[in-house]
Amino acid sequence: KIKVRKGICYHCLPYGLHHRTCPRSKREAFFSPQLLISFVHRGWLNRRQIDGSLNRTPAGFYDRVWQILERTPNGLIVAGRFLPQQPTLSDMTMYEMNFSLLVEDMLQNIDQPEYRQIIVELLMVISVILERNPELEFQDKVDLDKVVQEAFHDFQKDHNRPKGAEHQDDLTAFYNTHPAGKKGTCSYLSKAVISLLLEGDVKASNDDPCTIS
Structure with missing residues (x-):
């Protein structure tokens, strides 16, 4: 069963209505190669x-x-919902569908589809960092929303956005930025x-070969 957010319908609706109401002679032009190319090269x-x-x-x-x-003993917070390490890891396995559905259900709790994708990007980033630093694990709960806000504040500083120039919680420019680079x-x-x-919210992993017990 494929889940599709209502948001995609809102994005496509104006194009569908225009196509249905315009004269038949203009429909081919409406879906011209140039238009299709513009869809491919949409902003981020x-x-x-x-x-x-x-x-x-x-x-x-x-x-x-x-x-x-596995490296976050006190769990993750996603859009205000808590994903505990235990009993999640003991009740499920990495590859079973129930775990994928559990994660997807938490992501479904995010209203904005663009913010959902930023959370997906963040989880991939955390995974890579932990993979490259196997000696570390998070000690406290990791609130993904707070991490995104910290990243956005850094983004605002680099783009010289003065206070009051835009709503502090308006991430539109951040959403429209390329992931790489x-x-x-x-x-x-x-x-x-x-x-x-670096703030000290980590501790050495139990799997660290340099740890002396």
Whole structure:
């Protein structure tokens, strides 16, 4: 069963209505190659809206969330919902459908599809950082919303956005930024995660070969 967010319908509705009401002679022009190319080259805000509406995730995404949870004893907070390490890891396995559905259900709790995709990007970033630093694990609960806010504040500073120039919780410009590159969203998300680590919210993993018991 494929889940599709209502958001994708709102994005496509104006195009469908225009197509149905315009003269037949203009319909081919409406769906011309140039228009199709413009869909392909949409801004990142639109891409994230569409990907979020279709519940798209990168390959191996749910396995990576499992691996994050293994290194987060006090669990994750996603859009105000708590995902505990236990009994989740003891009741389920990494590859079973129930775990994927549990994670997807939490992501479904996010109203904005573009914000959902930022959370997906953040989880991938956390996974890579923990993978490259196997000696570390989070000690406290990891609130993903707070990490995104920290990344966004850093983004605002780099773009010289004066206070009052826009709503402090308006992430539109952030949503419309490419994920990759020095000024990409993943760069800001990585900085926020590393900042969280440097604040002392981590401890050595029990699997650290350098740990003396």
